[in-house]
Amino acid sequence: MTTTRVAAKGKERSRKNDPVRVQADIMRVATREFSEKGLSGARIDEIAEKTKTSKRMIYYYFKDKETLYLSALERSYQQVRQQEGELELDHLEPIEALSKLVAFTFEHHVKNPDFIRMVMIENIHHGRFIEQSDLIQSLNAGAVDELQNVYQRGLAASLFRPGLEAIELHWLISALSFFNVSNRYTFSRIFNWDQNAASNQEKLASHVIDMVLRYVVKPECMKE
Amino acid sequence: MTTTRVAAKGKERSRKNDPVRVQADIMRVATREFSEKGLSGARIDEIAEKTKTSKRMIYYYFKDKETLYLSALERSYQQVRQQEGELELDHLEPIEALSKLVAFTFEHHVKNPDFIRMVMIENIHHGRFIEQSDLIQSLNAGAVDELQNVYQRGLAASLFRPGLEAIELHWLISALSFFNVSNRYTFSRIFNWDQNAASNQEKLASHVIDMVLRYVVKPECMKE
DNA sequence: TTCATAATGTACGAAATGGTACGTTCAGTC
DNA sequence: GACTGAACGTACCATTTCGTACATTATGAA
Numbered sequence: 241m242t243t244t245r246v247a248a249k250g251k252e253r254s255r256k257n258d259p260v261r262v263q264a265d266i267m268r269v270a271t272r273e274f275s276e277k278g279l280s281g282a283r284i285d286e287i288a289e290k291t292k293t294s295k296r297m298i299y300y301y302f303k304d305k306e307t308l309y310l311s312a313l314e315r316s317y318q319q320v321r322q323q324e325g326e327l328e329l330d331h332l333e334p335i336e337a338l339s340k341l342v343a344f345t346f347e348h349h350v351k352n353p354d355f356i357r358m359v360m361i362e363n364i365h366h367g368r369f370i371e372q373s374d375l376i377q378s379l380n381a382g383a384v385d386e387l388q389n390v391y392q393r394g395l396a397a398s399l400f401r402p403g404l405e406a407i408e409l410h411w412l413i414s415a416l417s418f419f420n421v422s423n424r425y426t427f428s429r430i431f432n433w434d435q436n437a438a439s440n441q442e443k444l445a446s447h448v449i450d451m452v453l454r455y456v457v458k459p460e461c462m463k464e
Numbered sequence: 465m466t467t468t469r470v471a472a473k474g475k476e477r478s479r480k481n482d483p484v485r486v487q488a489d490i491m492r493v494a495t496r497e498f499s500e501k502g503l504s505g506a507r508i509d510e511i512a513e514k515t516k517t518s519k520r521m522i523y524y525y526f527k528d529k530e531t532l533y534l535s536a537l538e539r540s541y542q543q544v545r546q547q548e549g550e551l552e553l554d555h556l557e558p559i560e561a562l563s564k565l566v567a568f569t570f571e572h573h574v575k576n577p578d579f580i581r582m583v584m585i586e587n588i589h590h591g592r593f594i595e596q597s598d599l600i601q602s603l604n605a606g607a608v609d610e611l612q613n614v615y616q617r618g619l620a621a622s623l624f625r626p627g628l629e630a631i632e633l634h635w636l637i638s639a640l641s642f643f644n645v646s647n648r649y650t651f652s653r654i655f656n657w658d659q660n661a662a663s664n665q666e667k668l669a670s671h672v673i674d675m676v677l678r679y680v681v682k683p684e685c686m687k688e
Numbered sequence: 689t690t691c692a693t694a695a696t697g698t699a700c701g702a703a704a705t706g707g708t709a710c711g712t713t714c715a716g717t718c
Numbered sequence: 719g720a721c722t723g724a725a726c727g728t729a730c731c732a733t734t735t736c737g738t739a740c741a742t743t744a745t746g747a748a
Contacts, residue, residue, distance in 0.1 A: 256714080257713085257714050257715070257724080257725050257726075258725090259724080259725065262725085262726085277504065278502055278504060278505070278588060279505070280501065280502060280504040280505035281502070281503070281504035281505075283704085283705070283706090284705075284706060284707085285704085285705065285706085293726075293727090294726075294727055294728080295706095295707085295727095296708090296725095296726065296727060296728080297725080297726065297727090299706090299707065299708080300724095300725075300726075304706080304707075305706070305707090357588060359647070359650050360584055360587070360588060360646070361588065362649070362650055363584070363646055363647055363648070363649050363650055364502060364581060364584060364585065364588075366649055367648075367649025367650055367652070367653050370649070370650055370653050370654070371653060376653075376654065377653065377654060377656065380654040380655065383654075383655075384655065405667075407655055407657055408667060408668070408671055410655075411643075411651065411659075411668065411671075412640065412671060412672075412675060414643070414647075414651070415639055415640050415642075415643035415644070415647075416636065416639050416640065416643075418639075418643055418647065419635075419638070419639035419640075419642055419643055420639070422584070422587055423583065423587055423638075423639075423642065424587070424591075425586070425587050425590055425591025425594070426583050426586055426587055426591055426594055427635065427638070428591070429591050429594050429595060429600075429601065430594070430600065430601060430604040430607075431604065431607075431608065431631055431634075432601065433631055435635075443629075443632060444632070444635065447632055447635075447636060448636075450679070451636060451675065451679045454678050454679055455674070455675045455678055455679070459683035459686075462683075480744080481694075481695050481696075481743085481744050481745070482695090483694080483695065486695085486696085507734085507735070507736095508735070508736060508737085509734085509735065509736085517696075517697090518696070518697060518698085519736095519737090520695095520696065520697060520698080520738090521695080521696065521697090523736090523737065523738080524694095524695075524696080528736080528737075529736070529737090
């Protein structure tokens with residue numbers, strides 16, 4: 241049987257192997273799908289369709305749906321942490337540094353709603369997948385250090401109240417920033433208050449910053 | 465064909481109609497299932513199994529899965545709001561009243577993780593279902609009033625800073641209380657910090673209360 | 689008692705969905 | 719060029735899953 245090298249019919253274009261691209265493509269689509277619909281809500285077939293490749297490839301590179309989900313989760317954390325490097329606080333005086341850190345965190349959450357959704361989804365799953373990921377943990381290990389630095393400098397300058405833990409401060413800042421994205425829909429609806437409106441976002445941001453400052457900075461050192 | 469009135473075989477026990485019980489039973493199971501697995505993750509068949517009745521009845525009283533979900537969501541809100549009546553703040557002086565309000569809100573969230581999960585899930589769905597529910601909105605309309613009352617009393621007594629909005633204060637308190645339940649798993653894992661440990665829960669609670677007080681109460685009026 | 693309607697149980701169907709069997713093509717090595 | 723393993727496509731399968739057809743019983747009204 242003379243198997244001709246020419247592809248059948250008019251499609252004379254030959255296939256190109258590009259594993260890196262294919263995997264990246266799958267990850268891109270999968271992340272969006274999972275973040276939008278959750279682990280059980282996302283459909284492998286739909287992910288495959290939106291990909292330039294086929295369903296076969298998903299199972300080729302990622303063994304099953306859950307593995308794909310975990311990979312997407314890890315990718316989300318990676319991407320978000322990557323953006324965080326830019327912040328330079330060392331040259332600022334402690335109060336300004338803290339203020340900038342909170343403002344940045346708040347904004348950073350606003351800019352990454354997909355990531356927030358992935359975290360929400362993972363919490364719905366009781367953190368069952370993040371538990372397995374050493375990568376994610378190692379990624380975030382140093383996230384509190386920056387805050388710790390600022391806090392220490394503020395203490396040394398007698399500007400901040402003593403007795404606070406960096407991790408707990410980070411928790412407070414995260415809570416306020418996270419909730420702003422995660423609970424937009426229900427809060428807006430329940431209180432008939434458009435949380436997304438630019439004016440309200442500005443108010444919330446300044447409340448959050450102000451609230452943290454008032455909590456950390458000694459009252460007599462608060463300006464304005 | 466002589467259709468005998470006697471039930472077939474040995475099961476001589478006759479059926480009892482009890483629509484109220486059946487509906488309540490379905491709602492109970494459905495709420496737990498949806499809160500645990502989400503809208504797409506929950507299985508109608510599994511809900512049916514855990515019910516004393518059959519799948520047929522689910523579709524008899526609730527037309528489809530989404531309607532059942534919405535009903536469960538409404539029930540969750542109803543139950544939670546019901547527990548809130550107990551709080552009596554009028555006889556307390558403003559600062560104590562605010563402190564108690566925050567403490568209560570924080571605890572209330574901790575006690576109702578299933579409700580929190582339902583809200584998370586609903587936000588994942590972009591609030592698509594809560595939008596349709598006038599019941600839920602009417603239920604929560606007055607939730608800010610209590611806080612508004614306390615704040616006004618604090619203003620009148622010159623204990624609180626002016627210029628704050630009750631809805632925004634409520635937002636801040638909700639954010640801190642909600643996050644404590646919603647993000648337990650990921651936060652604990654990422655920072656290797658057991659957020660659920662009793663000691664840490666105590667710390668967080670007192671941080672949250674203290675933080676809100678420091679934000680609202682005039683610095684010179686803060687005790688302790 | 690008769691009758692109408694509400695309430696319930698059983699069995700089943702059609703579509704969706706995760707996953708795979710099987711074959712083909714690509715690309716580097718000898 | 720021949721060979722080999724990685725990369726890829728198509729078609730398919732088994733199961734799950736939402737929803738329903740159909741039959742039966744309960745219950746209150748006339």
